[in-house]
Amino acid sequence: MAPAATGPSGAPASFADLADRLAPSVVNIRVTKVERVTGPGLMGPEGEFGQDSPFGPFFDRFFREMPRSPREFRQQAAGSGFIISKDGLIVTNNHVVEGAKEVTVTLASKEEYPAKVIGRDPKTDIALVKIKPMGTLPVAALGDSDRLRVGDWVVAVGNPFGLNNTVTAGIVSAKGRVIGAGPYDDFIQTDASINPGNSGGPLFNLQGEVVGINTAIIPNGQGIGFAVPVNLAKGLLPQLEAKGEVTRGYLGVNIQALTPELAKSLNLKDKKGALVADVTKGSPAEAAGIKRGDVIIGFDGKEIAEMHSLPPLVAATSIGKEVPVTILRNGADQILRVTVGRMPGERAEMPGPAEPAQGKWGLALRDLDARTAERLGLTSGEGVVVVAVQPGSPADRAGIRTGDVILEVNRTKVTSVKEAQAETQKEPNAQSLLLLFRRGDASQFAALELK
CATH class of the missing domain: 2.30.42.10 (PDZ domain)
Structure with missing residues (x-):
């Protein structure tokens, strides 16, 4: 596929030819989700008979005391996607189709097809849906997101707010962004306009190749959108097609x-x-x-x-x-x-109690008794538990929390508060302290620094 024509400065003279070529491979995805809620089902905000009705007090009480039956509410949402096989495989975001009872795909030609979700991966927010088209479909070519450079031109195509085949352009603002969306955050940041409804749509380079899957925005930000690198998706799509999930x-x-x-x-x-x-x-x-x-x-x-x-x-x-x-x-x-x-299943964290903290490091510690050790999944005498952290202290700045269990002080194992204190006092004038602590099922280091 030929790249877009460029002007003297290297910027595209126009995106029109590129948009014409890319639009047929981008689709609109409409989903219907059904939620079941329990409620009286008959009464409005002012009661069934209105605020001024003389029958209100009697009948409102009657309806309130009736058994509550579950009711179903249908919700509709929309997103975007792009075709990756001539027989109807389409990539989109997991959050677009998660929980969907019905999925409908509309092609650029206005043809509509019912779709089936054949695979989802919540951790990367990638999903694969399938339609059975009447003929062969135009396919979006997958590029190499690793070759993207900050400053490269990119084009987003999708259906923001239901406005079909909207084309926006911008540059790669950053790579490798971690935004707290999941354990495999590695987003492409772009200033190409991305809005609700763009989710699942493609981010193209000037060669017309998909380099990202538009996924997230910052609600109050302008010119800040995020896309999953296509190279991350490439390794997952065969698994999603074959077995509907990803084994890591x-x-x-x-x-x-x-x-x-x-x-x-x-x-x-x-x-x-x-x-x-x-x-x-x-x-x-x-x-x-x-x-x-x-x-x-x-x-x-x-x-x-x-x-x-x-x-x-x-x-x-x-x-x-x-x-x-x-x-x-x-x-x-x-x-x-x-x-x-x-990859096994995931585990959860557990909070702890709170008491006043003390000392120059801002920690209040307690020996790990049998009951507390059992509650935290540890052995009695395996470390000391943090019962309080002084706000603004070195411990607080290093991220230590109440309920953490300190296992080592300056690379030395500690089994009691007395041992922990002895380690901290070996160098009374020390300006730093290295701790190894357990939080839930995970251990990590923390370096405490005095100002």
């Missing part, structure tokens, strides 16, 4: 970002990589010899420059595949061989 690779480590404070406390030269805060027992990581405190800097031949780079790579790796993992341990690089496992 699993390493078995809890990781965290390396802040400058943590890098300093761990005597690291820089803050590249993913710090291993904990290793799950019986996991592939444990079997391979990965340990708490290691820094993962490479996975299967790819550099891990920051923490958020690792989870998508592991998730996309085939189960049972043996891969090299490069770690930094005690200042030296090591390469370990890991056999990737299957």
